[in-house]
Amino acid sequence: MLDDASAPTVIARLERLLSQADLPPSVRAQAEDLRSRLSGGVRIFVLGPKNVGKSQICGAMLGQFEAQSQTAGSAGVCFTHSLHEGAAPLEDLHIQSLSVPLLESIALVDMETPDDADAFAHSVARAIAVADIVLWCTETFGPDETELWKNAPDYLKDHSFLVLTKADIPAAKGLLSERIGALQTIASEEFHSFFPTSTHHIRSMLNDGIDINGEALAASGVKALCEAVSRLAASGRHADLDRALLLLERHGVEDQTAALAAEKSHVKDQTPSKLNSYEGALDLIVAATPALTPARAGPDLADHVLRACSTLVEDLVELAAEQTQCDEAFETWRNDLYDASDKVVLMSLENDMRSAADAATVVLQIKHDLQDRIAC
Structure with missing residues (x-):
């Protein structure tokens, strides 16, 4: 695998490959897909029922609750870094560019949850068709959510997280251990990992103009979630780089493998x-x-x-x-x-x-x- 610093070089080589007029359609499709993925970041969708706190999770991850907004009729908000010029993973998303470190390697999509059950099911189906990682936010993960998530491919399930939101509410009622136990059982079969979170204090601190320190973020559960997401996203990005290099080497586009390998070796030496x-x-x-x-x-x-x-x-x-x-x-x-x-x-x-x-x-x-x- 290669370090993310190699991505601009790989993207430039993909551009040179795509400039070839006689490129077979199947190769062109692969190259365009890889260029888009490397340019726009790993696609992470935040899904779940209405009013479970999806936007609060996004706000806590980004450290900017005031960024939550979208235009009427959009399917949701796609948060990207200002360095990215790739298109949004779905065409009807409202795009917001933020200079947040987390977004340097990912595109975070807060999907709108329609009131109509059929419309919600359609929205989930669209998301899982293009997502690399899903954060399914929930308070109970009831039968309706189970029914929607069963349609996700196994690969996506293995790269997605079940997120318990508003954990402070069952904790205040003495029900948190029971809730966690039930959701951990579900997560062990249907998701990569499970994270309980509570963003109430994080939002209050941000609204009061107080900087969020590592302790507060760790106590909320959001820090652990961000780190797990970043690790999985980095793994996916490395895989895309490897796929792109194989495609480029196969079609003889300015073979710089030795130079890139030397760069990789230098990183290892350190x-x-x-x-x-x-x-x-x-x-x-x-x-x-x-x-x-x-x-x-x-x-x-x-x-x-x-x-x-x-x-x-x-x-x-x-x-x-x-x-x-x-x-x-x-x-x-x-x-x-x-x-x-x-x-x-x-x-x-x-x-x-x-x-x-x-x-x-x-x-x-x-x-x-x-x-x-x-x-x-």
Whole structure:
């Protein structure tokens, strides 16, 4: 796979391929599709029933709730980066360009939810026909939603997320654990992953002109969702780059494979070894230990420990994500970290002493595993 920095070079080579007058129609179609995908970003659609908080999820991900708007009659809003010139994935979307880092590699589409059930079904069908990733936002994922989602192809299901919105509401009623348990069962069969979220405090902070820090974003569940989306989008973008290079090499368009490979090799040469990554992760845990074990108890002890655990695990995930040279054992460890991050996010939503103790236990397990790996 190639780094995203190679995308402009690949797009330019695709343009040269498409300029050939005698290009076979099937090859032209492939080249045009790849050019569009690499120019416009990975297509992520936010779907779900009316009033479940889809736009709030988009606003929290973008950090700009005031950006939510669309013209009358449009099928939804397509948020793109100002660097992108590719067309929207559906022709009747209202396009908004924002200079948001998340949008540098994706196009985020907040689909309108029609009041009519048949119109909603048609809207979902249109979206899943062109989406690379779907964020299905829900409060219950009832039978009607199940019926609509069953039509999604297996590939899309394996690259989509079930998002519980407004998690603060069932949490206040003592129903969050039950709700999460039910949706996790569904997600394990129908989606790539499951994320509970609560954007109420994020929106209040933004409306009050308060900058959103990492702790607040992590506590909302949106940070973990954004990171998972970014990882999956990066994987899809790399796959598109590889497909484009194969197409270009097959048709002999200015073969720059050696130069691109050298660029890739240079990136790898700058990557720390697996052992250094393990030791660096252990150093992070050791440095965070005082925050995980405060000297004095207090009414905010659970919140303190959960925030410290959440921040630490997110730092560990970021460290592991930077590693590109890895074997099966390292990949297993990295995936375990992703799972641990998801667990700590769930525990943070509960915000009680039992959850704090469970989160600290997760961190302790990571520490012991690292010590065993370094010793091997």
